Amino acid sequence: VRPRFHLAELDRDAARGALADDEASHLIRVLRLGVGAEIDVFDGRGGMYRASVAALTRDAVSLAILDAVAPAPEPAVRVTVAMSVLKGDKMDSVVRDVTMMGAAAVQPIVSTRSETSLATLARAHRAARWQRIAVSSVKQCGRAVVPDILPPLGLDDWLGRSPAGATLALVEPSAGAGLMLTEVPRQQAVGLLIGPEGGWTPAELSTMVNAGVTSVALGARTLRAEAAPLVALAALFEAWRAW
Amino acid sequence: VRPRFHLAELDRDAARGALADDEASHLIRVLRLGVGAEIDVFDGRGGMYRASVAALTRDAVSLAILDAVAPAPEPAVRVTVAMSVLKGDKMDSVVRDVTMMGAAAVQPIVSTRSETSLATLARAHRAARWQRIAVSSVKQCGRAVVPDILPPLGLDDWLGRSPAGATLALVEPSAGAGLMLTEVPRQQAVGLLIGPEGGWTPAELSTMVNAGVTSVALGARTLRAEAAPLVALAALFEAWRAW
Numbered sequence: 001v002r003p004r005f006h007l008a009e010l011d012r013d014a015a016r017g018a019l020a021d022d023e024a025s026h027l028i029r030v031l032r033l034g035v036g037a038e039i040d041v042f043d044g045r046g047g048m049y050r051a052s053v054a055a056l057t058r059d060a061v062s063l064a065i066l067d068a069v070a071p072a073p074e075p076a077v078r079v080t081v082a083m084s085v086l087k088g089d090k091m092d093s094v095v096r097d098v099t100m101m102g103a104a105a106v107q108p109i110v111s112t113r114s115e116t117s118l119a120t121l122a123r124a125h126r127a128a129r130w131q132r133i134a135v136s137s138v139k140q141c142g143r144a145v146v147p148d149i150l151p152p153l154g155l156d157d158w159l160g161r162s163p164a165g166a167t168l169a170l171v172e173p174s175a176g177a178g179l180m181l182t183e184v185p186r187q188q189a190v191g192l193l194i195g196p197e198g199g200w201t202p203a204e205l206s207t208m209v210n211a212g213v214t215s216v217a218l219g220a221r222t223l224r225a226e227a228a229p230l231v232a233l234a235a236l237f238e239a240w241r242a243w
Numbered sequence: 244v245r246p247r248f249h250l251a252e253l254d255r256d257a258a259r260g261a262l263a264d265d266e267a268s269h270l271i272r273v274l275r276l277g278v279g280a281e282i283d284v285f286d287g288r289g290g291m292y293r294a295s296v297a298a299l300t301r302d303a304v305s306l307a308i309l310d311a312v313a314p315a316p317e318p319a320v321r322v323t324v325a326m327s328v329l330k331g332d333k334m335d336s337v338v339r340d341v342t343m344m345g346a347a348a349v350q351p352i353v354s355t356r357s358e359t360s361l362a363t364l365a366r367a368h369r370a371a372r373w374q375r376i377a378v379s380s381v382k383q384c385g386r387a388v389v390p391d392i393l394p395p396l397g398l399d400d401w402l403g404r405s406p407a408g409a410t411l412a413l414v415e416p417s418a419g420a421g422l423m424l425t426e427v428p429r430q431q432a433v434g435l436l437i438g439p440e441g442g443w444t445p446a447e448l449s450t451m452v453n454a455g456v457t458s459v460a461l462g463a464r465t466l467r468a469e470a471a472p473l474v475a476l477a478a479l480f481e482a483w484r485a486w
Contacts, residue, residue: 072463102464141464219486220315221345221384227473234477238424243462
């Protein structure tokens with residue numbers, strides 16, 4: 001496997017591109033590659049190409065773009081994981097894992113029990129951090145698509161923007177009967193709402209019902225909050241044969 | 244939710260029991276509960292009871308066992324997760340997560356690329372550590388069954404003992420076509436082999452084929468080794484409607 005680099009802007013016609021910043025630094029100082037070395041570059045929107053290092057400076061890498069290569073295929077359903085922001089660095093794991101699984105987008109949600117606020121997230125530049133984690137996870141799993149990390153929103157705001165496709169919400173076993181995923185008709189695009197450590201509040205659950213959100217459940221054991229998105233995506237792709 | 248404690252030996256007829264060691268210490272010094280406090284105790288084999296603290300010493304807790312309570316139900320399929328031992332403490336996360344998901348047993352496997360040996364695992368008392376992690380995860384997820392943490396074995400030895408039921412092996416996307424889980428007939432008991440960070444060797448893959456193991460795949464993205472068991476169990480329970 002050739003090392004993989006993210007290169008959002010590449011001139012396919014001129015067959016040239018350049019790595020800068022973190023990507024250049026990784027090639028030059030971590031992997032210590034030189035002129036002629038072969039790598040793969042992906043544009044984050046589904047394109048992946050074999051490339052060779054044409055020239056190096058201290059901070060930048062010029063590339064000759066060679067032939068297109070096949071990345072790991074995308075799932076047959078576009079899933080936006082609408083994840084209540086978890087405590088500490090647990091959200092980092094969630095972004096890493098749902099990227100690996102094939103999520104199309106991550107919508108951070110500040111819900112009642114999230115123990116953070118939109119202002120705090122903005123001040124800490126968390127969205128930029130999550131974007132870097134998503135790129136890093138894409139490299140590991142072999143995708144060429146970097147999921148969109150959307151600006152954090154409150155639950156009501158997100159539901160009010162009427163996201164495309166159906167919206168499912170994962171509910172705790174104690175919240176009563178949710179459907180099994182195999183009982184939900186397969187969609188081309190879906191929003192998947194997942195709650196924080198303490199679960200959804202009763203008010204949030206009724207907001208979701210009023211917004212036409214479908215409750216789904218994954219068995220009767222209580223899942224760790226940061227494992228729930230991984231488990232839900234696996235069950236969804238299997239139920240809908242959408243891997 | 245009442246705090247949960249593991250009590251392997253309880254005298255249901257006499258309606259009495261006693262916590263010792265870590266469990267007693269947790270009740271006395273961490274939760275600081277006193278006489279009359281109500282807790283749940285589970286025997287690790289499916290029984291769970293409400294109990295009240297009858298008496299306390301410095302190191303032990305006497306309990307009056309009250310009525311039986313319903314634990315989180317077990318999955319409809321008994322899965323033995325035969326997991327290649329991973330590096331560092333990643334195996335701890337695997338034991339925690341597959342316990343949460345409802346695994347019936349964990350069989351640690353030392354495979355070619357495991358980067359450890361049976362002797363090293365024994366010397367480090369890893370099995371005892373994993374057992375404690377399983378008990379702790381059972382408390383969080385609400386099960387009353389503690390999965391059996393089996394003594395580590397080499398792959399050949401484990402396959403040679405012809406475990407009950409079918410055996411499935413999760414294969415990397417690059418290893419070629421595995422079946423989707425929905426294509427595998429539902430079993431009552433199954434062994435689920437999952438490889439280490441570097442995957443299975445070609446020799447191991449042919450050993451498995453010769454032993455009649457069915458290869459299964461979970462999409463085309465490369466999964467992190469410690470996430471694979473969680474993803475595989477979720478897909479299996481969904482495919483077989485066995486949550």
